[in-house]
Amino acid sequence: MLGNILTSLLCVATPASAQQFEVSVNSSLQRERDPRWEKVSATPIHTSTGLTVGMVLADNLSVIMGFNTGKAGSMITVPTGIDGQDSDLGFNLATTVTQYQLGARYRWKWRRRLIPTTTLKANLGHASLRMDEDIENEGDEVSKRYSALAGGFEIAGGLEYTVAFLSQDQVRINVGFEAGYTNLLKLRFNDNNSANDPISVGELNLGGPYMTMYVGSRF
Amino acid sequence: MRLIPLLSLMIFGCDQWPQNQTVHLDDALWDPSTVTLDDGVYAMLPRAGRLVRIGTDDNWDTVDLDGGRPISIKPDSNHDRLMVHVQWPVCEDSSSNIVLVEDCPDDALYWDAEMAIVNEGERKAVSSVPAHMNGMAFTPDGNTAIVYMDDSIESHVVTGPVVDLTEVMFLDLETGETESLSIGFMPRNILFTKNGNRAVIMSRSQVMVIDMETRDVQIEYPLTLDADIEIDPSAAVLSPDDRYVLITIEGSSDLYKLDLEIVSIDMEALTGIPSDMATDPETGRTVLVYGNRAAADVIVEHDFIERQTLDLDEPATDIVIQDAVAVIYNTADNSSHDIVKIDLTDLQSTEYVTQNPVSSLKLSPSGDYAVAALRPQAEWDDGGLDGFQRSRWGLAVADLRGDGIVSLVLESEPVGLAVVAHSDAEYALLLLDGVEELIQVNLEEPGQYTTIELPSAPVGISSSPTGGFTIAHRSALGQISFLDPSTGDLQTTGGFATADFFSEDRLPRRDTE
Numbered sequence: 001m002l003g004n005i006l007t008s009l010l011c012v013a014t015p016a017s018a019q020q021f022e023v024s025v026n027s028s029l030q031r032e033r034d035p036r037w038e039k040v041s042a043t044p045i046h047t048s049t050g051l052t053v054g055m056v057l058a059d060n061l062s063v064i065m066g067f068n069t070g071k072a073g074s075m076i077t078v079p080t081g082i083d084g085q086d087s088d089l090g091f092n093l094a095t096t097v098t099q100y101q102l103g104a105r106y107r108w109k110w111r112r113r114l115i116p117t118t119t120l121k122a123n124l125g126h127a128s129l130r131m132d133e134d135i136e137n138e139g140d141e142v143s144k145r146y147s148a149l150a151g152g153f154e155i156a157g158g159l160e161y162t163v164a165f166l167s168q169d170q171v172r173i174n175v176g177f178e179a180g181y182t183n184l185l186k187l188r189f190n191d192n193n194s195a196n197d198p199i200s201v202g203e204l205n206l207g208g209p210y211m212t213m214y215v216g217s218r219f
Numbered sequence: 220m221r222l223i224p225l226l227s228l229m230i231f232g233c234d235q236w237p238q239n240q241t242v243h244l245d246d247a248l249w250d251p252s253t254v255t256l257d258d259g260v261y262a263m264l265p266r267a268g269r270l271v272r273i274g275t276d277d278n279w280d281t282v283d284l285d286g287g288r289p290i291s292i293k294p295d296s297n298h299d300r301l302m303v304h305v306q307w308p309v310c311e312d313s314s315s316n317i318v319l320v321e322d323c324p325d326d327a328l329y330w331d332a333e334m335a336i337v338n339e340g341e342r343k344a345v346s347s348v349p350a351h352m353n354g355m356a357f358t359p360d361g362n363t364a365i366v367y368m369d370d371s372i373e374s375h376v377v378t379g380p381v382v383d384l385t386e387v388m389f390l391d392l393e394t395g396e397t398e399s400l401s402i403g404f405m406p407r408n409i410l411f412t413k414n415g416n417r418a419v420i421m422s423r424s425q426v427m428v429i430d431m432e433t434r435d436v437q438i439e440y441p442l443t444l445d446a447d448i449e450i451d452p453s454a455a456v457l458s459p460d461d462r463y464v465l466i467t468i469e470g471s472s473d474l475y476k477l478d479l480e481i482v483s484i485d486m487e488a489l490t491g492i493p494s495d496m497a498t499d500p501e502t503g504r505t506v507l508v509y510g511n512r513a514a515a516d517v518i519v520e521h522d523f524i525e526r527q528t529l530d531l532d533e534p535a536t537d538i539v540i541q542d543a544v545a546v547i548y549n550t551a552d553n554s555s556h557d558i559v560k561i562d563l564t565d566l567q568s569t570e571y572v573t574q575n576p577v578s579s580l581k582l583s584p585s586g587d588y589a590v591a592a593l594r595p596q597a598e599w600d601d602g603g604l605d606g607f608q609r610s611r612w613g614l615a616v617a618d619l620r621g622d623g624i625v626s627l628v629l630e631s632e633p634v635g636l637a638v639v640a641h642s643d644a645e646y647a648l649l650l651l652d653g654v655e656e657l658i659q660v661n662l663e664e665p666g667q668y669t670t671i672e673l674p675s676a677p678v679g680i681s682s683s684p685t686g687g688f689t690i691a692h693r694s695a696l697g698q699i700s701f702l703d704p705s706t707g708d709l710q711t712t713g714g715f716a717t718a719d720f721f722s723e724d725r726l727p728r729r730d731t732e
Binding site: 036038039040041042043071072073074075076077078079080081082088089090091092093094130131132133135141142143144146189191193194195196197199200201202203204 | 249252265279698719
């Protein structure tokens with residue numbers, strides 16, 4: 001399927017630009033659609049930052065790879081579970097989601113400085129989940145750390161604007177914006193150390209509409 | 220795999236613990252009211268709806284209850300099996316797109332319940348005991364239980380359209396098989412003869428004697444012949460020869476004596492309303508105390524209810540009996556400070572005076588000491604050492620071999636008290652609210668104590684069948700310590716309340732119902 005998409009993209013490709021490589025840093029906002037995300041963060045918006053590098057494959061088509069990573073977390077309060085005690089107990093919960101990405105970006109020919117883009121990426125997501133009753137203390141407090149891996153994808157479209165041309169147009173300084181949809185398969189967190197068989201801590205199904213902005217260069 | 224997050228941290232500089240928001244969960248992750256069996260400590264996880272078994276060395280696992288959520292756990296009489304009341308949501312709408320509880324229409328959703336019998340971390344048997352039947356009495360051999368609705372327990376989870384308040388169920392703990400019997404309104408006290416052949420079940424205005432072999436009613440004793448009068452038994456004991464049942468009545472000074480051999484009822488008019496009654500199997504004597512009368516009665520002969528009255532300085536409300544010695548004390552009156560030892564052999568009494576009123580009392584394994592938690596007598600410290608002591612929690616140690624008593628002042632309220640013997644001495648193990656130490660008081664010299672540091676503040680202590688103790692801690696994510704009292708070794712397991720933290724509220728048993 002990916003081949004078909006790439007083939008169809010190549011069919012409408014415009015002549016190659018002079019730049020062969022690209023690098024950018026990006027910052028993304030993603031809306032998490034999994035209701036269980038409410039236990040991680042009171043807001044459904046997850047922010048992440050990352051780095052992307054790429055190389056022109058053919059005409060306006062580049063292969064890109066990179067990663068982005070973001071943290072989210074909250075102070076979780078729960079009842080004590082003790083009859084007659086109204087006060088709450090608390091612990092800190094944080095998750096770091098890192099997505100390693102490999103994909104293709106097609107740049108449509110439109111204006112010299114303003115270029116529409118279409119991006120398709122395959123993702124490998126790694127999430128670490130940390131729970132700690134006292135983050136100020138590295139002692140006898142209860143703390144747990146779990147991790148999970150899952151595959152996924154991203155599809156997006158956007159606009160890239162060249163702020164400046166350098167070195168006789170061999171180098172472009174760009175800013176860009178893309179919006180689309182991303183999805184990771186279920187991240188299954190297990191406790192593998194406490195029993196012979198893994199104990200389920202639960203699943204997170206991360207994904208939803210997202211928007212990313214990046215600053216970079218093609219050269 | 221960690222290199223890139225580390226790199227990104229260096230590049231972008233993120234906070235390791237984002238905590239600018241607070242998320243409140245309505246249910247506790249775990250219930251510190253745990254049950255200790257010989258194979259581990261069992262705890263309920265109310266939010267996840269799971270049961271976990273916790274062991275030492277940070278080992279713990281979940282118990283598969285086939286989607287059922289535990290709502291109460293109790294040990295059997297031998298602390299060998301765990302009796303787990305579970306319930307689970309049932310959606311009458313069988314549409315395949317209904318997966319979560321929230322997907323089910325309200326009018327199609329109801330809760331079913333059962334009792335699971337768990338041993339060695341596995342569900343060994345299941346029985347159809349409804350959730351409102353929350354009381355259990357075990358036969359002497361521990362293989363059968365009579366389950367009933369205990370109205371003294373505050374929480375009642377009623378499931379099903381019809382509740383029979385006269386019902387008791389006989390539960391075979393091996394197979395989970397049950398047999399129901401209608402016994403009288405609100406059965407409450409259940410006694411078994413020593414050989415386990417008969418059960419005596421008290422209910423409103425009547426008492427039934429059941430043949431445990433045939434499950435038939437052998438004898439029915441009406442406590443009144445007037446249907447308009449309600450007589451609720453408050454306490455009951457069997458005489459040591461299993462012939463007589465003595466029953467006290469709520470709000471009444473009447474003592475009922477039921478003869479199980481020659482079927483008859485005798486009534487004895489007492490001089491007060493009994494607040495507690497207990498029988499000593501060694502001397503065959505029964506002790507009665509009265510919350511409104513400064514006296515204790517000892518029934519020395521059950522055939523004719525021959526009583527001997529011991530006058531006291533203050534009324535007593537509670538009795539503890541061990542090795543032919545009764546210790547009586549008052550937990551109801553804030554001005555009462557007496558602990559009285561009654562030697563049931565010669566009926567000699569010894570009075571011990573505590574500095575503050577008694578909250579709870581335990582006897583040491585040898586019976587040489589009584590250890591009492593004392594509650595504050597006054598809310599405010601009105602000055603002086605007396606005021607200091609009166610306004611604080613305390614611990615009293617009475618030497619029952621003589622007449623000495625020591626009252627200690629405690630930093631905070633005791634949340635756990637156990638008494639243990641090891642190394643040729645006896646100790647009180649004391650846990651105080653908010654204090655991250657276990658205090659070990661040598662009962663020989665109560666002022667001399669040692670402490671064992673705890674990983675966090677405790678909320679309770681319970682003994683285990685293997686001779687150790689388990690300490691539940693004040694912890695959101697779950698923390699239990701295992702104490703070997705002979706060595707002072709403490710092993711802690713934590714984090715078990717994270718099981719199924721991200722679980723979805725799925726409808727279980729959809730394929731089987």
